[in-house]
Amino acid sequence: MASGRIFNFSAGPSMLPVEILEQAQADIINWDGTGMSVMEMSHRSKPFESIHKKCIQDLRDLLNIPPNFKVLLMQGGGSTQFACVPLNLLKDKETANYLTTGAWSTKAIEEARKYCRAHEVATSKSTNFTTIPDPSTWNVDPNGAYFHYCANETIHGVEFTLTQEMLDRIGEVPIVADMSSNFLSKPIDFSKHAVVYAGAQKNAGPAGVTFVIAREDMLGHAKNITPTMLDWKIQADNDSMYNTPPCYAIYICGLYFDYMKRHGGIEAVQELDRQKAAILYDLFDSSNGFYTNPVNPQYRSKMNVPFLIKGGNVDLEKKFLAEAEAVGLSTLAGHRSVGGLRASIYNGMPLEGVRRLADFMTEFKTKHEAE
Amino acid sequence: MASGRIFNFSAGPSMLPVEILEQAQADIINWDGTGMSVMEMSHRSKPFESIHKKCIQDLRDLLNIPPNFKVLLMQGGGSTQFACVPLNLLKDKETANYLTTGAWSTKAIEEARKYCRAHEVATSKSTNFTTIPDPSTWNVDPNGAYFHYCANETIHGVEFTLTQEMLDRIGEVPIVADMSSNFLSKPIDFSKHAVVYAGAQKNAGPAGVTFVIAREDMLGHAKNITPTMLDWKIQADNDSMYNTPPCYAIYICGLYFDYMKRHGGIEAVQELDRQKAAILYDLFDSSNGFYTNPVNPQYRSKMNVPFLIKGGNVDLEKKFLAEAEAVGLSTLAGHRSVGGLRASIYNGMPLEGVRRLADFMTEFKTKHEAE
Numbered sequence: 001m002a003s004g005r006i007f008n009f010s011a012g013p014s015m016l017p018v019e020i021l022e023q024a025q026a027d028i029i030n031w032d033g034t035g036m037s038v039m040e041m042s043h044r045s046k047p048f049e050s051i052h053k054k055c056i057q058d059l060r061d062l063l064n065i066p067p068n069f070k071v072l073l074m075q076g077g078g079s080t081q082f083a084c085v086p087l088n089l090l091k092d093k094e095t096a097n098y099l100t101t102g103a104w105s106t107k108a109i110e111e112a113r114k115y116c117r118a119h120e121v122a123t124s125k126s127t128n129f130t131t132i133p134d135p136s137t138w139n140v141d142p143n144g145a146y147f148h149y150c151a152n153e154t155i156h157g158v159e160f161t162l163t164q165e166m167l168d169r170i171g172e173v174p175i176v177a178d179m180s181s182n183f184l185s186k187p188i189d190f191s192k193h194a195v196v197y198a199g200a201q202k203n204a205g206p207a208g209v210t211f212v213i214a215r216e217d218m219l220g221h222a223k224n225i226t227p228t229m230l231d232w233k234i235q236a237d238n239d240s241m242y243n244t245p246p247c248y249a250i251y252i253c254g255l256y257f258d259y260m261k262r263h264g265g266i267e268a269v270q271e272l273d274r275q276k277a278a279i280l281y282d283l284f285d286s287s288n289g290f291y292t293n294p295v296n297p298q299y300r301s302k303m304n305v306p307f308l309i310k311g312g313n314v315d316l317e318k319k320f321l322a323e324a325e326a327v328g329l330s331t332l333a334g335h336r337s338v339g340g341l342r343a344s345i346y347n348g349m350p351l352e353g354v355r356r357l358a359d360f361m362t363e364f365k366t367k368h369e370a371e
Numbered sequence: 372m373a374s375g376r377i378f379n380f381s382a383g384p385s386m387l388p389v390e391i392l393e394q395a396q397a398d399i400i401n402w403d404g405t406g407m408s409v410m411e412m413s414h415r416s417k418p419f420e421s422i423h424k425k426c427i428q429d430l431r432d433l434l435n436i437p438p439n440f441k442v443l444l445m446q447g448g449g450s451t452q453f454a455c456v457p458l459n460l461l462k463d464k465e466t467a468n469y470l471t472t473g474a475w476s477t478k479a480i481e482e483a484r485k486y487c488r489a490h491e492v493a494t495s496k497s498t499n500f501t502t503i504p505d506p507s508t509w510n511v512d513p514n515g516a517y518f519h520y521c522a523n524e525t526i527h528g529v530e531f532t533l534t535q536e537m538l539d540r541i542g543e544v545p546i547v548a549d550m551s552s553n554f555l556s557k558p559i560d561f562s563k564h565a566v567v568y569a570g571a572q573k574n575a576g577p578a579g580v581t582f583v584i585a586r587e588d589m590l591g592h593a594k595n596i597t598p599t600m601l602d603w604k605i606q607a608d609n610d611s612m613y614n615t616p617p618c619y620a621i622y623i624c625g626l627y628f629d630y631m632k633r634h635g636g637i638e639a640v641q642e643l644d645r646q647k648a649a650i651l652y653d654l655f656d657s658s659n660g661f662y663t664n665p666v667n668p669q670y671r672s673k674m675n676v677p678f679l680i681k682g683g684n685v686d687l688e689k690k691f692l693a694e695a696e697a698v699g700l701s702t703l704a705g706h707r708s709v710g711g712l713r714a715s716i717y718n719g720m721p722l723e724g725v726r727r728l729a730d731f732m733t734e735f736k737t738k739h740e741a742e
Contacts, residue, residue, distance in 0.1 A: 006406030010413035013618055018400065021408050025399045029392045035377030035699065037392050039577040039623065040719070042381035042702050075446040075579065076600050079614040083598030111599055201615055206410040208446065208579045208617030225596050227454030228482055229447050243450040244572055246579030246617060247384055252410065328406060331413050348411070 006328040007353035011154050011304060011335065012181065013201040015348035020255045038251040043244050052245070055254035062257055062266050065213060066190050072212040072232060073240040073250055077199045078104065078180040080230065081210060082111035085148060085176055085195070087226040088233075089218060090116050093145035097121045097173060099138070101160075102129040102153025103337065108178060112148070115223070119144055129156040131296035138169040146194065147173045152182035152301050154202075155335040157293070157342070159301035162192055174218065182303050183211065184260070185347060186270040194218050202303065203347040205253030208246040260347075269347055276345045276354040277302040283358050290365045306334055306342045309368075316368055317341055323364065329357050377699040378724035382525050382675060382706065383552065384572040386719035391626045409622040414615050423616070426625035433628055433637050436584060437561050443583040443603060444611040444621055448570045449475065449551040451601065452581060453482035456519060456547055456566070458597040459604075460589060461487050464516035468492045468544060470509070472531075473500040473524030474708065479549060483519070486594070490515055500527040502667035509540040517565065518544045523553035523672050525573075526706040528664070528713070530672035533563055545589065553674050554582065555631070556718060557641040565589050573674065574718040576624030579617040631718075640718055647716045647725040648673040654729050661736045677705055677713045680739075687739055688712060694735065700728050 008015050031038050034047045041048040056071050065071060074080070085108070086096060096116050098109040100123035112118035119141045122133035140147060147170045152159040159182060162175070174194035183198030190196075195214045201207035212232060219233040228234055234242055260269060281300060284291040284307060293300065293307045309316040317333075320341065324332050334340035345354055379386050402409050405418045412419040427442050436442060445451070456479070457467060467487050469480040471494035483489035490512045493504035511518060518541045523530040530553055533546070545565035554569030561567075566585045572578035583603060590604040599605055605613055631640060652671060655662040655678060664671065664678045680687040688704075691712065695703050705711035716725055 004401050004404065004406050008407050008411055008413075010411070010416070012615060013411055013413060015411050016408065021400045021410075025396055028396045028399065029389065030375050033375065035375050035701070036379050037387065039392075040379055040381070040384055040386050042379075042384060043578070044707075045381070045702065075448075075451075075617075077446075077614045080446075080598060080600045083600065087598075114595060114598075199615065206617075206619045207414070207615045208620055224485060227451065227458075227485075227598070227601065229451045229454065230598065243448045244383060244570065244578045246446075246577075246620065248577045248620065248623075249579055249617065252619075330406070331416065336415075 006330050007349065007356060008330045009343045009345065009349070009357070010331040011342065011344040012199070012346070013207050014344060014346045015353075016205070016252075016256065017259055017348055020252065020259055023255055024252060039248045041247065043241055043247055048247055051251050051254055052239075052241075055250055055257060058254065058257035058261055059211070062184065062260055063188055068216050069190060069213050070216060070219065070236040072214065072235045073245055074210045074212055074235060075208065075246055077207070077210055078178055078197065079107065079111075081178070081197045081212065082108045083114070084212070084230045084232065085146070086112045086115040087230060088222045089174070089176070089195070090145045090223060091221045093143065095119050095141055095144045097140050097144040097147040099133070099147070099149040100125060101132055101150055102156035102158055103335075104153055104155070104178060104180070105148075105150040108148055108150065116145070121147070124158075128294070129153060129158060130294045132158065132160045132299050135163065135165045135169050138166070140170055140173060142171055142173060144173055146176050148176045148178070150178040152179070152303050154181040154304050154344075155338060157295050157301040157304045157306040158299050159303065160299050162189075167192060182301070184266065184269065185273050185303060187266055200249065200253050205256050206249050208249035209253055272351060273302045273345070273347065276349065276351060277305065279354050279358050280305050280343060280345070283361060287365060290369055291361065303346055304342060304344045306338070306340055308340045312340060316371070319368070320364060324357075324360060327360060329360055377701050378720065378727060379701045380714045380716065380720070380728070381702040382713065382715040383570075383717070384578050385715060385717045386724075387576070387623075387627065388630055388719055391623065391630055394626055395623060410619045412618065414612055414618055419618055422622050422625055423610075423612075426621055426628060429625065429628035429632055430582070433555065433631055434559055439587050440561060440584050441587060441590065441607040443585065443606045444616055445581045445583055445606060446579065446617055448578070448581055449549055449568065450478065450482075452549070452568045452583065453479045454485070455583070455601045455603065456517070457483045457486040458601060459593045460545070460547070460566070461516045461594060462592045464514065466490050466512055466515045468511050468515040468518040470504070470518070470520040471496065472503055472521055473527035473529055474706075475524055475526070475549060475551070476519075476521040479519055479521065487516070492518070495529075499665070500524060500529060501665045503529060503531045503670050506534065506536045506540050509537070511541055511544060513542055513544060515544055517547050519547045519549070521549040523550070523674055525552040525675050525715075526709060528666050528672040528675045528677040529670050530674065531670050533560075538563060553672070555637065555640065556644050556674060558637055571620065571624050576627050577620050579620035580624055643722060644673045644716070644718065647720065647722060648676065650725050650729050651676050651714060651716070654732060658736060661740055662732065674717055675713060675715045677709070677711055679711045683711060687742070690739070691735060695728075695731060698731060700731055
């Protein structure tokens with residue numbers, strides 16, 4: 001680790017590889033001999049156009065995005081897309097399908113209710129969102145304009161990939177995925193998706209950019225009440241430069257994509273993420289109940305790892321947070337809505353950080369097990 | 372100027388004081404001993420909360436914003452606010468007033484037509500937007516939900532402040548101003564405005580943040596079709612952190628506000644901007660028609676200075692751009708929709724840059740006058 005740097009387990013914004021920050025530091029006053037910071041460049045200038053184009057191409061390369069999908073760089077995060085999805089996809093339909101698996105998919109269906117009869121396919125609310133509803137119970141309306149799901153619930157730590165059984169339940173309805181918090185952690189099967197969207201601030205860069213990857217036939221159907229800036233087709237037709245984009249955030253995302261390409265691509269990321277998650281879950285499972293994760297093991301998130309100490313001992317949680325902070329392991333509190341603890345271990349978290357956390361947790365357990 | 376830096380006359384994004392970039396450079400890997408970059412911090416963390424709070428307070432101090440106005444930090448630029456204005460302010464009214472003075476106010480009224488009968492109070496289109504319509508001709512609908520104007524037209528170089536005659540025409544209708552391209556260049560009279568909005572990327576920081584300053588009674592009236600993220604009241608109630616804000620862009624804006632406060636505040640900025648604009652307009656007016664600015668002198672912009680060479684000689688324009696670029700005077704082409712040349716001289720452009728441009732222009736004139 002660079003001098004004075006800590007391991008930051010924030011659920012987002014989150015750690016970036018220090019190599020990227022060092023590159024940004026070197027370039028910040030004068031990018032590539034242009035005499036300007038990227039922050040100062042006209043978005044219509046040749047230097048920024050090259051940055052923008054390379055960012056998108058590298059993302060296409062990393063995720064092997066098919067040519068019939070457009071990549072849009074938008075603003076406003078996943079929450080803005082909660083409105084964009086119905087506004088752009090409902091067409092003349094009156095209903096859309098939503099699977100509810102945690103806090104974020106709940107927000108998505110609530111937003112959709114402004115624009116349509118949002119049909120809840122299934123919900124795992126009765127389990128406190130610790131699992132994915134059994135696909136055999138999914139009740140998909142085949143007349144719905146689309147099927148929306150959240151691939152990883154940041155707060156509840158539930159993650160899943162569409163299985164054949166799930167796909168059979170969904171049928172012919174176009175599938176829309178909120179991948180905000182596991183985007184770029186593994187390959188995406190675009191043959192199964194019509195639209196994928198994600199904020200950048202977990203695995204892809206700083207907050208302020210939202211990626212929308214949409215199949216071409218999903219564009220051009222926006223309702224007439226759609227704000228121009230939220231119309232995917234208009235963004236696509238203008239190469240995501242209908243107005244001034246968040247240039248600097250795009251530049252940092254571009255550095256990240258370039259970094260990933262140079263470090264083994266999405267497969268290397270996936271393997272590293274698997275290793276990091278296994279360290280923590282294995283530690284829980286061998287802790288004799290000192291550390292517990294409430295999520296159905298089948299759907300445990302590799303990105304956000306919530307856990308309790310002795311089933312939810314608040315005093316020990318406070319000690320844990322204070323002692324961890326003191327040794328440079330930061331931002332381990334659970335989301336305020338659910339409490340407990342949470343380690344978010346996105347792409348920018350080095351293996352070393354997770355090992356250090358695991359060592360700390362083992363020591364903490366030894367010290368407090370008998371209390 | 373720092374080594375290798377150029378003078379960049381872009382209409383936005385635009386130059387930042389190098390002192391700010393140097394500060395950002397020093398902090399980028401480890402902000403204030405936190406062990407994190409600002410890009411990596413949780414937006415709910417104490418360090419970022421302090422950055423966010425100071426940014427807003429410094430803006431309040433600079434513009435002397437009254438306590439009954441809320442300051443919102445949003446995303447999506449002025450173009451997103453073109454939709455937010457009617458969505459948040461129409462209430463049950465069916466019409467709103469728009470003054471058309473150039474490309475941006477034209478876009479604003481077009482967007483409003485999605486949501487209401489947008490009433491054009493007056494337009495200067497017949498003059499190619501080189502003046503402000505005579506206030507005696509303004510036809511304001513007193514039943515309109517609001518009156519919208521653009522305080523500075525970036526492309527056409529037309530700028531104005533509301534006069535008493537204009538205010539008399541507007542009457543009791545709440546006034547909304549798009550100040551995207553002259554925000555923070557002079558004081559704002561909040562007694563005359565209900566809402567002011569502006570993108571950051573001209574005078575306030577990098578692209579990716581939009582400031583909305585709204586009187587409290589303008590909040591809480593959003594139409595039910597308003598995307599949650601575009602609802603000013605929801606943003607106000609959540610201190611502009613309904614979801615993850617564009618943290619790094621906010622941080623850079625904060626550095627800029629702090630810089631302005633330390634350098635004499637808004638009055639010093641205004642005086643410097645006056646001097647910079649005077650250098651160029653005086654040069655045009657004493658150039659015997661070699662350089663001309665098409666705008667009514669009363670409404671010449673102090674931010675964006677469009678000009679022609681010999682009434683629009685395209686060959687000389689090309690030579691001008693190439694020769695200027697070669698001596699580090701960059702991005703002087705006019706907007707693609709109007710052609711000609713344009714020098715944007717926002718707050719970040721030092722006096723030295725304008726003097727260098729003026730010297731270059733004087734030499735260029737001497738060289739090419741006789742052609």
